[in-house]
Amino acid sequence: xxxxxxxxxxxxxxxxxxxxxxxxxxxxxxxxxxxxxxxxxxxxxxxxxxxxxxxxxxxxxxxxxxxxxxxxxxxxxxxxxxxxxxxxxxxxxxxxxxxxxxxxxxxxxxxxxxxxxxxxxxxxxxxxxxxxxxxxxxxxxxxxxxxxxxxxxxxxxxxxxxxxxxxxxxxxxxxxxxxxxxxxxxxxxxxxxxxxxxxxxxxxxxxxxxxxxxxxxxxxxxxxxxxxxxxxxxxxxxxxxxxxxxxxxxxxxxxxxxxxxxxxxxxxxxxxxxxxxxxxxxxxxxxxxxxxxxxxxxxxxxxxxxxxxxxxxxxxxxxxxxxxxxxxxxxxxxxxxxxxxxxxxxxxxxxxxxxxxxxxxxxxxxxxxxxxxxxxxxxxxxxxxxxxxxxxxxxxxxxxxxxxxxxxxxxxxxxxxxxxxxxxxxxxxxxxxxxxxxxxxxxxxxxxxxxxxxxxxxxxxxxxxxxxxxxxxxxxxxxxxxxxxxxxxxxxxxxxxxxxxxxxxxxxxxxxxxxxxxxxxxxxxxxxxxxxxxxxxxxxxxxxxxxxxxxxxxxxxxxxxxxx
Numbered sequence: 001x002x003x004x005x006x007x008x009x010x011x012x013x014x015x016x017x018x019x020x021x022x023x024x025x026x027x028x029x030x031x032x033x034x035x036x037x038x039x040x041x042x043x044x045x046x047x048x049x050x051x052x053x054x055x056x057x058x059x060x061x062x063x064x065x066x067x068x069x070x071x072x073x074x075x076x077x078x079x080x081x082x083x084x085x086x087x088x089x090x091x092x093x094x095x096x097x098x099x100x101x102x103x104x105x106x107x108x109x110x111x112x113x114x115x116x117x118x119x120x121x122x123x124x125x126x127x128x129x130x131x132x133x134x135x136x137x138x139x140x141x142x143x144x145x146x147x148x149x150x151x152x153x154x155x156x157x158x159x160x161x162x163x164x165x166x167x168x169x170x171x172x173x174x175x176x177x178x179x180x181x182x183x184x185x186x187x188x189x190x191x192x193x194x195x196x197x198x199x200x201x202x203x204x205x206x207x208x209x210x211x212x213x214x215x216x217x218x219x220x221x222x223x224x225x226x227x228x229x230x231x232x233x234x235x236x237x238x239x240x241x242x243x244x245x246x247x248x249x250x251x252x253x254x255x256x257x258x259x260x261x262x263x264x265x266x267x268x269x270x271x272x273x274x275x276x277x278x279x280x281x282x283x284x285x286x287x288x289x290x291x292x293x294x295x296x297x298x299x300x301x302x303x304x305x306x307x308x309x310x311x312x313x314x315x316x317x318x319x320x321x322x323x324x325x326x327x328x329x330x331x332x333x334x335x336x337x338x339x340x341x342x343x344x345x346x347x348x349x350x351x352x353x354x355x356x357x358x359x360x361x362x363x364x365x366x367x368x369x370x371x372x373x374x375x376x377x378x379x380x381x382x383x384x385x386x387x388x389x390x391x392x393x394x395x396x397x398x399x400x401x402x403x404x405x406x407x408x409x410x411x412x413x414x415x416x417x418x419x420x421x422x423x424x425x426x427x428x429x430x431x432x433x434x435x436x437x438x439x440x441x442x443x444x445x446x447x448x449x450x451x452x453x454x455x456x457x458x459x460x461x462x463x464x465x466x467x468x469x470x471x472x473x474x475x476x477x478x479x480x481x482x483x484x485x486x487x488x489x490x491x492x493x494x495x496x497x498x499x500x501x502x503x504x505x506x507x508x509x510x511x512x513x514x515x516x517x518x519x520x521x522x523x524x525x526x527x528x529x530x531x532x533x534x535x536x537x538x539x540x541x542x543x544x545x546x547x548x549x550x551x552x553x554x555x556x557x558x559x560x561x562x563x564x
Contacts, residue, residue: 040104040122046115046172047209048073048085048298060122061102072297081106082299083306087141089115090173091148095141096123115172142309145173149313154320157327160204160222166290166317167207174310175292176212177272179219180205180280181226181234182288182321185329199228199235201289212270212295219266226259233257233277234289241286243311245276247301267293274301278314282322290314348374348382351446353562355534359542359554361392361507369396369437370505370555373404375411380447383411383420386458386503386557387439390480399435403428403481417441417454418490421478425456429484436480440503446495446561454490456481459509459516462502462523463493464537466530472520500530500537500560507552508545534558 031054034041040057044050050068058065063077074082078099085106088095092115094107103123109116153165159182167178181201203220220226228235233256237244246257251268257275258264267275273296280288292310294301302310348354356372369389374382385407389400403424410423420441428434440458442451453461453473457480463471476489509519526544528537538556546554 040102042068042104042120043109044073044085044118044120046089046117047176047211047295048082048089048118048172050076051117057120057122061100063100072295074299075297079300083303084141085118086173086299087145088118090169091141091145093141093144142312145309146312146316149316153317154323157324159321159324159328162317162321162324163204163288164207164222166313166321167205170290170292170310170313171207172209174306174313175276176295176298177208177216177270177293178206179203179291179293180288181291182280182325183238183286185325188285188287188325199230199232199238201226201228201234204288208270215269215271216266218262218269220259220262226263228259231256232259233275234259234291237277237279237289238286241279241281243276243278243307245274245302245307247274249273249275271296273297274299276302276307276310278307278310280314280318280321282315282318285322287318287322287325290317347376348444348559349376349380349446351380351562352382352444353534353560355538355558357535357538357542357554357556359507359546361551361553369400369435370507370553371400371404372503372555372557373407374557375408377411377414377443380445382444382559383417384442384444384501384503384557384559385411385439386505386555387437387481388458388505388555389437390435392553396435399437402434403437403439416490417443417452418478418488421454421456421481421488422486425479425481425484425486425488428482434482436482438480438506440475442501442503442559444495444501444559444561449495451493451495451501452490453493454478454488456488459504459506459520462504464500464502464528464530465496465498470524470526470528472524495561497561497563498530500528500534500558502528502537502541503557503559504541505553505555507554508541508556510552512551534560 034052034054037054038056040054040060042050042053042057049070049072053065053068068076073079073085081097081099084095084097087093088106088108092108094105096103096105104120105123106118106120109119149169152169154162155165156162163180163182167180170178182204183201203222203224203226205222206219208216233244233246246253249257254267254272255264257277258267272293274294276292278290279286280290290310292302354374358370369391371387371389373385375385376382387400387403389396389403406424406427407420410420415423421439424439428437438458439456440461441454442461444451453475455475455477457477460472460475463473473493475491478488479485509523510516511519523545526541528540537558541556542554
């Protein structure tokens with residue numbers, strides 16, 4: 001026992017030195033660091049090929065370095081531990097195993113956070129473990145890998161990203177090539193049943209070891225639709241609802257599990273000889289399939305333990321993929337609801353050109369409370385409205401729809417803008433469940449050449465004129481609608497033919513942790529096209545102010561007097 005403990009301490013001390021030697025790729029440094037050690041030490045690369053063994057390793061095992069270096073472990077007397085080595089690569093947990101009558105401790109070497117290979121250190125005592133201890137070790141290995149998977153798979157609610165995480169997790173620890181494919185939505189709704197004939201799947205992710213990358217050109221890429229032959233491993237796995245494996249195949253036999261001619265060509269070029277297909281099942285429904293493949297000589301094929309482990313991994317990953325799929329489905333429904341509620345604004349007078357835009361948030365629920373509206377009034381006037389109900393979700397969108405209906409009703413009375421806000425505030429505040437909302441009214445009166453503005457807690461409008469800085473029009477700001485406080489005022493401004501008015505919600509300018517004055521200054525500094533189509537102006541505003549993923553919903557409404 002003391003001797004084994006001493007060996008383990010020596011093994012721990014060697015890891016840093018071996019990693020540094022492996023990083024340089026210098027055989028001389030490897031010999032200096034490891035060559036004179038009395039402990040048997042060997043190094044393997046991520047493809048489980050022996051890269052180095054010292055003299056003590058060769059003496060104890062009776063194997064010459066020439067019999068090991070450069071060869072896959074599966075082609076050597078250590079083939080029995082290939083499965084254990086893949087587990088160590090996958091989850092980084094050191095393990096002990098017996099091969100060729102010698103016990104060794106295997107540990108993952110990491111460089112820059114990535115697996116660079118394994119170090120094998122021979123230990124004293126080669127007694128084989130009893131069956132119960134072996135089963136316990138297998139159970140611990142399975143739990144360790146599943147625990148590692150839970151932290152790396154399902155980090156987002158994006159289906160393709162989750163599929164990529166699953167594929168990359170399995171390489172190189174469990175396979176040299178991994179492919180994740182998803183069933184069409186209609187097949188999932190039928191409980192995973194595919195239409196008669198070849199199964200059609202969407203290839204969502206492909207991962208492989210670096211050595212395979214140049215050989216996989218014929219393989220269908222992520223995003224492509226793949227027709228699987230009925231005899232392919234993936235199709236049979238989907239039909240049976242269980243894992244299907246084919247091990248140590250010849251090139252001719254590879255035609256059986258391959259999906260199609262392209263995949264078969266890639267398998268042969270890569271030197272694949274073992275394939276495993278496992279269905280992705282979540283909540284009782286098959287949603288896709290995980291296919292793994294190993295290179296010829298890298299292992300003795302997928303063992304029963306491999307299959308059990310991959311099935312457990314696939315079951316857990318399938319739940320994450322299904323969560324992302326359901327989220328995308330609900331987002332699609334929510335977007336349709338938003339579009340239905342946020343209909344195109346009413347027709348203005350012919351003397352006014354309008355353009356509007358709505359951009360959903362990329363970080364919260366698609367359904368929000370941002371809205372815009374136009375109301376056509378007598379004597380060539382048009383009332384422009386933009387508002388933002390506080391909060392997100394269906395409830396905010398429903399309140400938004402109610403407020404728009406109230407606005408149309410009140411605006412039909414042809415009241416001044418500040419009195420329209422007063423009436424809206426009184427109506428909304430009668431319902432205690434209603435959410436507060438900001439609102440800005442802009443009454444366009446081209447006949448008199450005048451804008452009239454009134455604000456309920458909303459950001460100021462912007463006036464764009466060619467060759468001038470964007471002007472933020474100061475408007476007296478009253479409390480948000482629904483507070484019942486009233487106290488709204490209005491201001492006027494000359495309406496000129498060369499002006500373009502831009503109304504917007506806070507999502508266009510506000511950023512977390514930033515002062516609102518800084519946000520508004522960014523808009524004022526932005527040179528927007530004052531001439532040309534209004535849609536071009538809206539595109540420029542969004543491109544100039546919105547990050548790649550919008551932090552909040554954005555509504556825009558632009559207006560310009562139409563020249564006669």
